[in-house]
Structure formats: C-alpha cells, structure tokens
Amino acid sequence: MPRKLAAGNWKMHGDGAALAEIDALMAAHPSPGVGILVCPPATLIHRMATRIGGGPIAVGGQTCHPAAQGAHTGDISAAMLAEAGASHVIVGHSERRADHGETDAQVRAQAEAALAAGLSVIVCVGETEAERDADVTLEVVGGQLAGSVPDDARGATVTIAYEPVWAIGTGRVPTPAQIAEVHTAIRAHLADRFGLAGADMAILYGGSVKPGNAAEIFAVPNVDGALVGGASLKAADFSAIIAALEAA
Numbered sequence: 001m002p003r004k005l006a007a008g009n010w011k012m013h014g015d016g017a018a019l020a021e022i023d024a025l026m027a028a029h030p031s032p033g034v035g036i037l038v039c040p041p042a043t044l045i046h047r048m049a050t051r052i053g054g055g056p057i058a059v060g061g062q063t064c065h066p067a068a069q070g071a072h073t074g075d076i077s078a079a080m081l082a083e084a085g086a087s088h089v090i091v092g093h094s095e096r097r098a099d100h101g102e103t104d105a106q107v108r109a110q111a112e113a114a115l116a117a118g119l120s121v122i123v124c125v126g127e128t129e130a131e132r133d134a135d136v137t138l139e140v141v142g143g144q145l146a147g148s149v150p151d152d153a154r155g156a157t158v159t160i161a162y163e164p165v166w167a168i169g170t171g172r173v174p175t176p177a178q179i180a181e182v183h184t185a186i187r188a189h190l191a192d193r194f195g196l197a198g199a200d201m202a203i204l205y206g207g208s209v210k211p212g213n214a215a216e217i218f219a220v221p222n223v224d225g226a227l228v229g230g231a232s233l234k235a236a237d238f239s240a241i242i243a244a245l246e247a248a
C-alpha cells in the first residue's frame, strides 16, 4: 500500500445497507493513487472484505485484544480480525482510551499482537483540550508515542495517527501551523527512535477532516493522509477527501 493513506473509521456506525457506500467508493476509485482503508464495526468486516474481493480498498478493525485467545468476553483478537478479512487495525483511539481506560502499555501490547498476527497497525495519539491549553501537547504526544509504539515498528506496517481529542467530531480543526508543529515533532521522535524506518512511517492527521478542509490539511509538511470519522460514512464525502490526498 502507498505511504499516503486515506483511512475511514466508521466507529459504531453502519449496518449491511451501509455496504453500498463501499460499492460507490470502489466505483469512484478503481485504481487509486493512494491507499484507501475502511474500518467498519467488527460485525461488517467479513462482509465488507468479501464485497471488495481483490479491489482497491483495504479493510481494518477498530481495536484488538493483546491476547491471541482466552476468556475475554466481548473482545476480539488480531488473528480473528485477520481471518475475517482485515489487513489493518486501529489501536489507541482516544475513544478507546477514554471509554475503556486503555493505557499506553495496553495499546502497545495490542499493536504488538496485531503485528504478530500479520496486520498493519494505526497507533493513535493526541492531546485533550485541557492539555493543549496547558501547553503540554508535545510532551503528551511524545509520551504516548514512547509508550504505545512497539520497539520493532517498521514503516511498512506501523502508521501514526495524530488526533487532537478536542477536534474529533467537533468541527474544530487545528491551524495548519499547529498540525505542522505536532507532525514535525512526531517525525523527529520516529526518526530518532527508529532511524530510516521512522522516516518511512506514515503520519495521519485526524479530527474533523472534511472535503472542504482536506486540501489545506494535506498541504501541511509531514501529513501523509487522514484518519477520517464522520466524513468517511458517506462515499461522496470520503471520495472527495481521497481525491484531495491524491492531488496533494
């Protein structure tokens, strides 16, 4: 998959009828110039992957358990996601960190399990509004990277998503300068820790990305794509964001 990536996170949205959006997306992008990933609820992964077949869209999970199997009611392992047809999984999304108390150490264990199962991983980091107001954004994001990203991370299989919590689903977006500051710091952290592999890792921006602001966001240095929530639910909106990334 190309380094530039348009990833859609459907969160807890979507039923069988929503798979029609995937048909529309495939029709609009038969040979995309960037990677396209859709992460539906776990209930739709197998159906979506089957529908796409060998098509141009990858399918991913939204989280996974660190263990391969066991007495963990309600959880799903990375190998199960892979068997269902997923090639990717998101870990450490702020909604998982907030709703389920997931720590950096747990996120790292999830990422390690995913890599062991042959999945590519998107590790999410980002500060809360209170942390930005306290001017500790770079320290928070640096700590999350240090704690959440596995030591054997490689550019081909690990992607970072910077998602300021205060920008998710709010319509509020950081300025290009604010995005550039954090993405540049993330790139420096990755290059320092992983050398050439760190320089190769894609860094996505996430938080209220829409067709109307995508081009401006993709013009920011070290922004290699987007992790899109609400605007990934409708093929027309997600398609416009994909087109903006292709043009960037």
Ligand SMILES: O=C[C@H](O)COP(=O)(O)O
Pocket: 009, 093, 163, 167, 168, 169, 170, 206, 207, 208, 209, 227, 228, 229, 230, 231
């Ligand atoms: O994973 C996606 C992000 O949380 C962004 O969501 P949003 O585009 O609805 O703000």
